[in-house]
Structure formats: structure tokens, C-alpha cells
Amino acid sequence: MSRIGVAFDKARADGRAVLVGCMPAGFPTVEGSIAAMTAMVEAGVDVIEVEIPYSDPVMDGPVIQKASDIALAGGVRTADTLRAVEAVAATGASVVTMTYWNPIEQYGVDAFARDLAAAGGTGLITPDLIPEEAGEWLAASEAHGLDRTFLVSPSSTDARLKMTVGHCRGFVYATAIMGVTGARSQTSEAAPVLVSRLREVTDLPVGVGLGVGTGAQAATVAGYADAVIVGSALVRCVLDAPDQAAGLTALRALSAELAEGVRNPAR
Amino acid sequence: MSTDAAAPAGQLPDAAGHFGRFGGRFVPEALVAALDELDAAYRKAMTDESFLAEFDALLRDYAGTPSLLYEARRLSAQIGARVLLKREDLNHTGAHKVRNVLGQALLTKRMGKRRVIAETGAGQHGVATATAAALFDLECVVYMGEVDTERQALNVARMRMLGATVVPVTTGSRTLKDAMNEAMRDWVANVDSTHYLIGTAAGPHPFPEMVRDFVRGIGVEARQQCLDLTGALPDAVAACVGGGSNALGIFHAFVPDTGVRLFGFEAGGEGVATGRHAASITGGSAGVLHGTRTYVLQNSDGQTIESHSISAGLDYPGVGPEHAWLHDSGRATYLPVDDDEAMAAFQLLCRTEGIIPAIESSHALAGARKIAPQLAAELGREPVIVVNLSGRGDKDVHTAGAYFGILDKE
Numbered sequence: 001m002s003r004i005g006v007a008f009d010k011a012r013a014d015g016r017a018v019l020v021g022c023m024p025a026g027f028p029t030v031e032g033s034i035a036a037m038t039a040m041v042e043a044g045v046d047v048i049e050v051e052i053p054y055s056d057p058v059m060d061g062p063v064i065q066k067a068s069d070i071a072l073a074g075g076v077r078t079a080d081t082l083r084a085v086e087a088v089a090a091t092g093a094s095v096v097t098m099t100y101w102n103p104i105e106q107y108g109v110d111a112f113a114r115d116l117a118a119a120g121g122t123g124l125i126t127p128d129l130i131p132e133e134a135g136e137w138l139a140a141s142e143a144h145g146l147d148r149t150f151l152v153s154p155s156s157t158d159a160r161l162k163m164t165v166g167h168c169r170g171f172v173y174a175t176a177i178m179g180v181t182g183a184r185s186q187t188s189e190a191a192p193v194l195v196s197r198l199r200e201v202t203d204l205p206v207g208v209g210l211g212v213g214t215g216a217q218a219a220t221v222a223g224y225a226d227a228v229i230v231g232s233a234l235v236r237c238v239l240d241a242p243d244q245a246a247g248l249t250a251l252r253a254l255s256a257e258l259a260e261g262v263r264n265p266a267r
Numbered sequence: 268m269s270t271d272a273a274a275p276a277g278q279l280p281d282a283a284g285h286f287g288r289f290g291g292r293f294v295p296e297a298l299v300a301a302l303d304e305l306d307a308a309y310r311k312a313m314t315d316e317s318f319l320a321e322f323d324a325l326l327r328d329y330a331g332t333p334s335l336l337y338e339a340r341r342l343s344a345q346i347g348a349r350v351l352l353k354r355e356d357l358n359h360t361g362a363h364k365v366r367n368v369l370g371q372a373l374l375t376k377r378m379g380k381r382r383v384i385a386e387t388g389a390g391q392h393g394v395a396t397a398t399a400a401a402l403f404d405l406e407c408v409v410y411m412g413e414v415d416t417e418r419q420a421l422n423v424a425r426m427r428m429l430g431a432t433v434v435p436v437t438t439g440s441r442t443l444k445d446a447m448n449e450a451m452r453d454w455v456a457n458v459d460s461t462h463y464l465i466g467t468a469a470g471p472h473p474f475p476e477m478v479r480d481f482v483r484g485i486g487v488e489a490r491q492q493c494l495d496l497t498g499a500l501p502d503a504v505a506a507c508v509g510g511g512s513n514a515l516g517i518f519h520a521f522v523p524d525t526g527v528r529l530f531g532f533e534a535g536g537e538g539v540a541t542g543r544h545a546a547s548i549t550g551g552s553a554g555v556l557h558g559t560r561t562y563v564l565q566n567s568d569g570q571t572i573e574s575h576s577i578s579a580g581l582d583y584p585g586v587g588p589e590h591a592w593l594h595d596s597g598r599a600t601y602l603p604v605d606d607d608e609a610m611a612a613f614q615l616l617c618r619t620e621g622i623i624p625a626i627e628s629s630h631a632l633a634g635a636r637k638i639a640p641q642l643a644a645e646l647g648r649e650p651v652i653v654v655n656l657s658g659r660g661d662k663d664v665h666t667a668g669a670y671f672g673i674l675d676k677e
Contacts, residue, residue: 055570056444056556058451059295065438078568101293102555106569128293128558132283153297155458160299178297179456 003122004170007046007094008205017222017262021045022231024053025084026076027067034087041093043252044259048088052081052099059127061182063232078107082119089120098125113140123147131167149173154190165202176210182232192224218261284472286592292471294558301458306473308378330358330365336492341619348639352656353489362658363513364395370481372399375462382406382461386450388443389580390422392466397431407431410449412442415579440573443583467510468587471558475587482516490520503528506655507630509581511590513657532634534576535603545574547586548594548601561588577606578626608633625658
């Protein structure tokens, strides 16, 4: 039933967590982002989270916002992000899209679901869409067999955790900290607590994101979660590189380090 | 005791904050608990006599309301309508915004939070928030687009004098929209200790409803004052619309009075046809921005388009969701007023009445001037128009001086 379930089944068979790596489509160019995401897959990232660049990304920190701004300044369109999804899915990796809601509404919710499914995408992570406002998306994701990943937070009440996971399919995204995206020096103390609260209310795989940026941190999170989600640290590899080749080299090195981390969970 | 703040029952929004297809909550899950807490505290407060009494006392003794309703005779003669100015510019801090910040600061105290954050464009809301924070001994951080900190340097200095920290925002268009994004990010990270004191009737539920209820005294007062002065309700009520708090504040009490026409005047900038404007209803389309579904300036991909207005206070690419609904339902009419029309009205009020209005409010004056001939023709007599003079022009003296070329070289 879940499109992304394949990635979780495979990792579970290996006795390890899934590594999810995030990159905005169109950063620094559409082709450049496809090259970056392909390099991440080759270096061991299991699931690519393709972010649709948005002008007002309230959940993103400065690194991803800067990358998104570069993509938008370069003229990336929603249709280009679907092309990126298709290219990355062709590598055999699972691809999930992360998007703020307005670009999907303007594209047309059902049309986007149809085109995403056709491109080989597994579903959407929706950082500013809570289940209460998601009626159209719930219907479209049913119609096109896509996964739905809503976020839960350390501040979510038990009742909201239960309600939210009831609307998720594929996996649930646990935000490790109260804050926005961006690598941090220490891993969260709130995350393990949140994951164990989720285990009480769902059998869905749990991915943990926000603040993870090193192999050691990935190993820590892999000790209690089913997926480790990394964004800003990977994006920074490309953002800080003097040229594309150097960016890809840095991206491969960090992806390999993170992949090693999820294979050696700190338990 | 007056309970101006308490809204009549049975009106929009619904329990989830929807005004028809607009409103709601499009926010990170991390904020939902805080919004629920705020919603519960606000609902409890609005039925708590002690809260309402404290709010009323603050409005009266500190903010200086009810504000006057002044019959502008010399202006009326120029415009061809009997113009009554709701003098919100005479409130403490110089604008209607003090009503909202006092209400929200009282709530902040009730929720046991010690820190408020705010976003500001022209700086009026920032000054009002810094004022309330000083009065209530709250830590205060104000986010302001870097562009706005330059064009509103005086208000930046005011906020600092009042003890607030002003953070210039350097992302995106470096204006109000980006300041709001930064404030949202701060709130996501510090929601336990912090209340986000949103300055207009926009944002996620319950902000649009709550802000409206805190400022609706403007219309309650104006309605009664108009009855006392003229023996009848006005023919029309005019207000400028950026986010839309002053307009909702004066409209709300008149909504059931179907004989009173409601006009919201948006910032037409260099003209809606040029694409350089801030008229979200006239020149935008339905979408999601800053936590709510409303009219937004956006391209076909849903990316927000930068707004333009000579008035920093109206320079916002969205509008409160209740205005979106009032527009769709036909209860209110929204029209653009461009920069030049607004500045002509600014000058007219200065010269006829000795009142220097905010450039925001000048849009409402220009709008009244625009609709007066048509209303007169329809009614067959001189129309009575209440104009919300939502703020005073001190902060805009530099902008206006430059526009009219009357600043001496330093």
C-alpha cells in the first residue's frame, strides 16, 4: 500500500535504519540538483527528499532557505521539480517530495498528485499542512496511491500524535527539536522521548529530522528511529563548494559517513 | 461597563478559524499546541469580566480611547461628502494598533509568558508592541525588514528607547513579509516562553479573529458617535487595507448594518496594471501565506511576489482572511489607490484640516475622495462617509517630505 515501504523493508532486512537525504530541486540548477541527488544515492542515501523551493519557507533555516532562493532566482518551476523526481527515481532510489502547501494548491492538488505518481514519487512531506486542513490532499493521495507524511513535534499532545499518525501513510516525520532546519552540534534529548510516544500509538516507521548532520549523530538517531533525515548539512556541501565537482565530492563523503552511521546505530 | 471587545455570537469564523474558504491554520505542527493554548486563553478571557474590565480600563486610561469622531468641514467641502474622521491617530503611540497590542499583552501575561516577538513594516506595530512590553515588563524582540529599518529609522529608534531589540531581516525582499517569516521561525523555536504578537488580522487561527476582536472597538465607537452626531448611520465607511486590522476594526460593528457600505482601499503602488503594488485582493489570487488561506500576490507556481507601496505599513503581499471573505461575499468593496492619489490626499488633509495623516490612512482619504461623486449620484444627496484615520504621519514625514521635494538639504 505504501510506496516508500520498499525502502523501509529493505533496511529492516539489513537490521538498520533508512537514511533520508534532502535537497531542493533546482539548486543550483535543475541538472545540478539531479547530479547532487544521484551522487547522494550512489554514496548510500536510501531515500531522496526532493524539496520544492518556496519563497516563504517558515520551517527552514538559513542554509536551505539560501539554496531555495538560488533555485528560485534560477527560474525553477514546480514542473522542473517533477522532472528531478523522475530522474532520481530512475536511479532506483525511493523519492519523496517535501513541499510547503501553496505551490501544490496553485499547481492543482489532484493534478500534482497525478503527475508526482507518474514521475515515480512516493508521496509528500508537508511541513505546513496539518491533517485538519488536508482534505483535498487526503483525497488526492488516495486516488493516486501516494504516501502522506505529516510532521509531529515534541510539543504535540498525545491526542494530536494519535490523530496525525492516523492520517499518515508510509512513515511519520518526528521533528527532533523545537526549531527550524539546520545542523546542530548536539542531538536532541526530546527526540527519543517523542519516538517512544509515537511507538505507543502507531506501527508506522518513524523518521527523525532537524539538526542531524554527522555520522555520529546519525548513529545516535538510528539507535531509536527507523529513518534518519538529513537536510542542511548535505545542502551546505553544495552551497559552500567552490565548484560543482568539489560540491559533489563533499556530498559523497558526507553521504557515505551518514550511511555508515545508520549501519552502526548507537544503542 | 462596556464590553466592546466581546464579539457577538454566531459570527464567522467557525471553530477552526474558517471564513468560508479562507482562514484556517497552515502552520508547522510545532506551533499547533501554542495556537491551541492561545485560542483557549483568548476565549476564556473574552468571557471573563475581570479581563474585559482591565482591557477597557487600559484602553480608556492609557491608550486614550474612545478616539474622537471629527467632522472635517474644510476637507468635506473639497471632497463633496460629509467626512467624519475616526481619529485613531490621537491614540497613544499614534495609531489604532495600540488596541491590539494591549489586548495581546494582557493575554501574554495571563498565559504566563515573559517574552513577546513581533514583526513590523512601518514600525507602528513594533512601537506599539515595544510600548506594551515596557508597560507589562516583557522582553521584546521586533523583526523588521532591513529595507524598512532604513525608511523608518525614527520608529527603530523609538523601539530601542522603549527597551526592545530590533532585528533587521536580510532575507528575501527584506520587508514585512520576510520579517513575518523570521518571527514565525523564532516562535517555532521559543514557543514555550514566547508569545508572537501578530500586528494585523492575518496569520493562523485564532489571530485573525482575536486581533479583530481587540480592535473592533473602533467601529463600535464610530457607529455610536456617528449616530450621536448625525442622527443616523453613515452611508459608507472607508479604511485602508494592508493586512487589514484597522479596516476590520472599523468595519466589524457595521457588518450587520447592510445599508452602510464598506470600502477597503488597498495600496495600488505604481498602479495595479504595472505589477508594482500591494493590492492583494484587487491584484492577487487565493492562496496560502503566513499560516492562512487568503488573497496573496503570487505567481502561477504559488511563489509570493514582492509588494510595492510608498507606505511601508501597507507593503504586504497578503491580507487578513476575513477581508478575503468580505470581498467574496460582496459585503465589502475593495479598490486600489495608487501612491500619487494617496499623497495628494495626504497633502489635502494637511492643508485643509491641519492634520498630518499616516500615508496608510491617506489611502483611505484618497479612496473616500474617489467614491464620493458616485455615492452622491446614487443617493441624490451629499453622502456621509466615516474615514478611519488609522494613524498619524510623524513616521512618514521623511517619506512625504522627499515625495513633495520639501526637505532642506542637510
